[in-house]
Amino acid sequence: xxxxxxxxxxxxxxxxxxxxxxxxxxxxxxxxxxxxxxxxxxxxxxxxxxxxxxxxxxxxxxxxxxxxxxxxxxxxxxxxxxxxxxxxxxxxxxxxxxxxxxxxxxxxxxxxxxxxxxxxxxxxxxxxxxxxxxxxxxxxxxxxxxxxxxxxxxxxxxxxxxxxxxxxxxxxxxxxxxxxxxxxxxxxxxxxxxxxxxxxxxxxxxxxxxxxxxxxxxxxxxxxxxxxxx
Amino acid sequence: xxxxxxxxxxxxxxxxxxxxxxxxxxxxxxxxxxxxxxxxxxxxxxxxxxxxxxxxxxxxxxxxxxxxxxxxxxxxxxxxxxxxxxxxxxxxxxxxxxxxxxxxxxxxxxxxxxxxxxxxxxxxxxxxxxxxxxxxxxxxxxxxxxxxxxxxxxxxxxxxxxxxxxxxxxxxxxxxxxxxxxxxxxxxxxxxxxxxxxxxxxxxxxxxxxxxxxxxxxxxxxxxxxxxxxxxxxxxxxxxxxxxxxxxx
Numbered sequence: 001x002x003x004x005x006x007x008x009x010x011x012x013x014x015x016x017x018x019x020x021x022x023x024x025x026x027x028x029x030x031x032x033x034x035x036x037x038x039x040x041x042x043x044x045x046x047x048x049x050x051x052x053x054x055x056x057x058x059x060x061x062x063x064x065x066x067x068x069x070x071x072x073x074x075x076x077x078x079x080x081x082x083x084x085x086x087x088x089x090x091x092x093x094x095x096x097x098x099x100x101x102x103x104x105x106x107x108x109x110x111x112x113x114x115x116x117x118x119x120x121x122x123x124x125x126x127x128x129x130x131x132x133x134x135x136x137x138x139x140x141x142x143x144x145x146x147x148x149x150x151x152x153x154x155x156x157x158x159x160x161x162x163x164x165x166x167x168x169x170x171x172x173x174x175x176x177x178x179x180x181x182x183x184x185x186x187x188x189x190x191x192x193x194x195x196x197x198x199x200x201x202x203x204x205x206x207x208x209x210x211x212x213x214x215x216x217x218x219x220x221x222x223x224x225x226x227x228x229x230x
Numbered sequence: 231x232x233x234x235x236x237x238x239x240x241x242x243x244x245x246x247x248x249x250x251x252x253x254x255x256x257x258x259x260x261x262x263x264x265x266x267x268x269x270x271x272x273x274x275x276x277x278x279x280x281x282x283x284x285x286x287x288x289x290x291x292x293x294x295x296x297x298x299x300x301x302x303x304x305x306x307x308x309x310x311x312x313x314x315x316x317x318x319x320x321x322x323x324x325x326x327x328x329x330x331x332x333x334x335x336x337x338x339x340x341x342x343x344x345x346x347x348x349x350x351x352x353x354x355x356x357x358x359x360x361x362x363x364x365x366x367x368x369x370x371x372x373x374x375x376x377x378x379x380x381x382x383x384x385x386x387x388x389x390x391x392x393x394x395x396x397x398x399x400x401x402x403x404x405x406x407x408x409x410x411x412x413x414x415x416x417x418x419x420x421x422x423x424x425x426x427x428x429x430x431x432x433x434x435x436x437x438x439x440x441x442x443x444x445x446x447x448x449x450x451x452x453x454x455x456x457x458x459x460x461x462x463x464x465x466x467x468x469x470x471x472x473x474x475x476x477x478x479x
Contacts, residue, residue, distance in 0.1 A: 051383065070383050070384070071379075071383060072379075072380075072383075073379075075376050076376050076377070076379055076380060077376045077377050078377070079377055079394075079395055079398065080398055080399070081394075081398055091380075091384070091386065129380075132380065133380070136384050
């Protein structure tokens with residue numbers, strides 16, 4: 001499983017400003033990784049490139065042993081004519097049906113199942129949206145602020161559940177929260193402005209999985225490295 | 231209690247009527263130009279039933295033409311939403327054709343089809359068709375990215391689902407356009423009856439016009455207004471039912 005970006009250059013159509021200049025980075029193993037960086041640096045653009053939505057760029061994106069790449073973002077909505085349960089039942093492939101119940105319970109979506117998407121809170125909406133992506137067949141799931149508006153305790157529970165249930169899959173978690181990125185992610189790709197070279201810096205996170213204790217000193221060190229890199 | 235649309239019509243009608251009477255009595259116009267209240271009342275009693283049937287006849291054609299336009303606009307709108315050449319062709323053609331006044335084409339329809347139901351129906355349908363088509367194309371060709379993204383990424387998207395998502399998300403807009411175009415359907419039918427008909431209230435008005443009988447025309451206008459308002463009230467009620475049903479748990 002390998003994800004490699006080599007010498008990516010990209011400018012938004014109609015704009016003269018670069019988004020990426022000679023951007024190179026790689027992820028070589030499965031796990032819960034992060035894409036971190038200040039607003040407007042190009043995290044979502046990069047995610048869309050990986051998902052194949054943006055194709056007009058120069059450079060190489062090599063994705064090995066990752067057939068299904070999915071990209072989800074926090075503003076997505078479910079069709080309004082379905083209840084959450086009906087939608088999940090409709091879009092879950094038969095082999096993943098058993099997992100649906102488990103995710104619904106772990107993500108605290110039980111009380112929302114008979115509601116329509118518009119009736120949910122923002123946090124519930126994001127959890128529901130993430131659940132349906134986790135029920136698909138994927139090798140790489142890019143989560144663009146997918147846990148925004150979710151409280152910290154539930155967020156931790158969700159991330160730990162994802163790490164426990166999908167140890168062989170690759171996740172790229174886009175977040176602005178330096179603490180959660182440093183705490184839960186294995187590899188952290190810090191994306192910087194195109195003026196800085198290299199434009200992406202790779203750091204090791206604490207990869208906390210809930211089984212071993214977290215060393216505060218290492219976490220603080222990691223957070224400091226991320227902030228300095230950005 | 232009268233529905234908002236009906237009392238609004240009554241207010242406008244009687245305001246216009248009062249203005250007409252004001253002109254008559256202030257300029258001392260003869261009954262031949264503007265009939266007296268008594269003459270209007272007598273005409274109303276004499277022709278109310280006959281004209282009511284004529285208006286209902288017109289309304290039936292208008293409803294048929296309206297339904298026909300909705301169906302045609304939906305089919306063409308579904309094709310017009312496509313990003314390939316046929317979609318672009320239909321969109322450009324629709325924008326250009328709608329700019330041309332359909333009433334001006336009506337005499338050709340009369341020459342080709344003669345007077346009768348087919349001419350009335352076709353002219354009525356054409357007059358309300360293009361505004362409907364433009365709205366439906368606009369709604370169906372605008373992606374609802376935040377819903378469609380999931381289905382696109384998981385390769386579940388098909389044209390029926392795409393149309394369903396876009397129509398559902400814009401159901402309020404579509405219902406408003408359909409209600410609005412009902413008036414156009416009625417206008418279209420009456421215009422068609424002026425030119426090419428042997429029945430309907432437009433045909434009756436044309437005869438009244440030849441007789442210079444303003445009393446008959448005023449009675450006809452009253453009935454047209456009431457019946458159109460009732461049809462609009464019915465469509466709005468239908469729209470509320472649909473909105474409630476798709477929005478409820």
